[in-house]
Amino acid sequence: MSASSRTAFLVLGTLAFVGAIAVSSGLLTIGLTETAVVLVALLVLGIAFRSVSRRRGVRTRLGTPDPERTVHVAVPGETVSDALSTFRQVSSRHGTVNRRIADSLRDVAVAVLTRFEGDPPEAAKQQLEDGTWTDDQIAAAFLSPDLERPVRSIRDRVGGLLGYGNGSRFQSGVSHAVAEIAAIGYESDTPAGDRTLPTYRFGRQFGREDEPPRRTRADDDPIDGIEPARQIATGYWTGIGVVALAAVGIGALAESPAVVLAGVVGVGYAGFARAFDSPTLELSLERSVSETDPEPGDEVDVTVTITNERGSFVPDLRIVDGVPPGMVVTTGSSRLGTALRPGESATLEYTTVVQRGNHAFDPALVLARDLSQSTEREFFLGADHGETTVVCEPDLRPIATSVPIRATATSFSGRLLTADGGSGTTFHSVREYRSSDPLSRIDWNRRAKTGELTTLEFHEERSARVVVLVDARKSAYVAPTADGTHAVDRSIAAAGRIGATLLEDGHSIGLAGIGPVGSESERRRSDEACWLAPASGRHHELQFRELLATHSQFDASPPDREVPWLTQLRTLRRRLSAETGIVLLSPLCDGGSADVARRLEARGHPVTVVSPDPTADETAGQRLAGVARRVRRFDLERAGIRVVDWPDDEPIDETVARYARSGGGIR
């Protein structure tokens, strides 16, 4: 309805009211009967009920983000088809891709059997057809065109009907088959019945599109003071007019003054709803943190003071502080609903746990409503003296044991044990004396016993040049649970520890990243992928640490897009000098990560993959993703690349120690 017609209605209404008073006080006489009362009352009721039907869903309000929440990341293999599609990238099968899940699972079973049981492909296929690859009859029948599925017991059937069983025939088939495939080569000695079956989940678990955004404000332009944004009519009192009209209409029909008076109350509220202008605010915000340079995992107390600088009462304020993505609120609340008198302040106090990274506070989001709540306005409120920033650098404590990486020696001395004999500390061999050998290496004991002159050889100790490469592509932001530590965070923690260990041992360490740089809007600011040329020394160590903490490529929250990472890889390969070793930190959850390792290895860089394991095994899809990762690991190891598998629940020290025991490493 336009403003002019509304005014017209108001004028008409006022005229009618004046007329009514005139008539009742005897100034005016109009000849009307009772019928007219009934007719007008019916008209009023009719209009009331018509507007009831039109007014559903008129209420609106501005949504608020969830800045205090932990960042949610994907779990690898959210659906069975997701997991199967990453599998297609590893299996070397060409030709048409099987769209049917059973056929794809058959391909997966062949891929796994050929790798972990050493069967040739034909034999593996034959096994699948006979069902001899597993003891589980349901799984065998599901993957074989010839075999019949065993008859279900009555208990199973009843359970299935009541919803206790493992779902439909197809679903239980997939679950059984996946459990059996996952067991090949690993727990094949456990009897089939004892394995835990994964659940089959068709849809995606988390409607991540429905989740409120993580930040109060999408772009990063600094805000000075208060900045108004959207404004909406909330429609808060929608329906009060209907109540007024219905009451007046019914009251007139029933000739009940009580009910007509009830309608008058409704008219009063309807007037209240329109009585106020949209709110204007003059607020100031002061934010202080207990520590600006914490260690990862430290608690930081945040105090926010918001003051009403305007000379009028603010009746309705809803405040959400812009907690940065890398900080999680643990106690207190970063939100507040309050009213402020002129000059009054409100204080927010909360405690956060800080993760690694460079955390700049976003401006606080302020939603203000007028007294009747009919209009709502959104404001962004920046801190007075620029945005507060908390920088949290990762721990660079060296790992106690040697790091089992592959590297080539440079010509500088260091602590990498080479296979060549020469001077050093670790015994290598004994050989005949040659005239130029230094006196200190002659084996004088033997000379005293036998009279022969022999020379002791030691393992030559050289320094290595290693670049730590962190896989921060979108597909690496995965974790075993949606709110767990994702693989990139773990990779960076490990990168710091490995880098520190190697630096302590006198090697030259560089740092590189692969993946999207910054968010979409931030792109113009720093579009460079992370690169720190290998070097050593205290200054270099500080640089290394700072880059790990603050480079926008290693953001704590998952990027919103993927970039063409092959270009990044090409640039990186040009920068690497010959024989530089690579430590690739990647969860190996897609074909691309294995590809990075293979391409670098092909260029002559010895690659070691340290892979934080992000797979879970609850659902069929997750278990399949775990199998795909294992196949990828196996293929890399077959290509001569060392893969250090780092389970989710183990500190990096233990993993590294385990691998160091099993095979060398550099020190």
Next chain:
Amino acid sequence: MNEPAATDVAAERPDPDAGVDLTRKPTLASSAAAVGTGAVAALVAGFVSTMALAIGATGIVVLAVALAIGNRDAVDAGAFVVFAGVLIAGVQGGVAAVEPTLVGTIAAVLAWDRAHAAVDLGEQLGRETPTLRLEAVGFASSLLVGLLSGTVGYAVYVFGTGSQPVPALVLLLLAALFITIGLGSGKRERNWRSSRRD
């Protein structure tokens, strides 16, 4: 350096259970206020007629359930049933029911208003957030508006009562209709984009 380092990576990311979890459900204070004022409306109507009390009680149950699950349509339905109880009391009670109906109507509108405030606040800020002051101001202002308009209506009734000529009644009806249409249609044309609708 040799001590067990089980904490270093685990501490990198806090335990997700330790972080506050936002419950986007109606706030407790306003919910209590809504149910309380609804009960007042039902009781006042109950003084006039037992049936009105029964209907009002049903409305309160619906309202309480609506607030427990945070559903706006159910809030509307519950508050409407409470109001219907008040109206029935007004129709049945005749002239004696004027004051109870007036008080009952104000209480029913307050119940509806507070219930929606609770849902809105719960959705925007969550149940754990301190919002008591905001809710108190909202309650006070709504109560004040109800009392004021009720007083004005009652004053007109008391002083203008007696043998009202029929044309005056018709004109009063039309006045109510026009004024409500003029006031009530809201500022809908000023709807901005990207607001959350229900």
